[in-house]
Amino acid sequence: EAGVVQSPRYKIIEKKQPVAFWCNPISGHNTLYWYRQNLGQGPELLIRYENEEAVDDSQLPKDRFSAERLKGVDSTLKIQPAELGDSAVYLCASSLTRTSTSTDTQYFGPGTRLTVL
């Protein structure tokens, strides 16, 4: 099966510019996650969607970050305006969440490496 797809793979922008990332999850996966991974660190969750509903956005800096998952499939993550500290890899993941199990495996996309100059 096709994996999680993300684009672009790399993005270089100047500070204060907007940027958007796109994610297409594995077909049939109802849960979608956006993570940020700083160099030398593990991924940190920004937002989690179950279908089209954002059920956990507690770690999303809402003053500059926004996300949407229209129709419960593809998702976009936007930063406006970008700051130097936003440089990181932004990972998208998806899973098939079933309430009867606690082990819905998360499958990651290749990520978008953002560099803010």
Place this chain on the structure above:
Amino acid sequence: GENVEQHPSTLSVQEGDSAVIKCTYSDSASNYFPWYKQELGKRPQLIIDIRSNVGEKKDQRIAVTLNKTAKHFSLHITETQPEDSAVYFCAARKYIPGGATNKLIFGTGTLLAVQP
């Protein structure tokens, strides 16, 4: 909230030797513990996971052990090969059916280098 500590941050072994990576977690209610392997510039990939009702799980050269009392779990790789070289991340999650906080908390990663 949950906190996951991972050690060591770097690990160098000779090909054929074993490698052990350890993680501790803070929330005793955590019940799911996956391990991910991330090669340079690539996506994290699940290599093995364990639930809290199991003490050990093995898959070929990879095994994970869980000590709920001590709140730590470990990844064991035997007969290491150069292609095992990567960054390994542990994670922990407290699963609540229908809950809004079913998120993975990752450790900081271990860079494993297998010397041929």
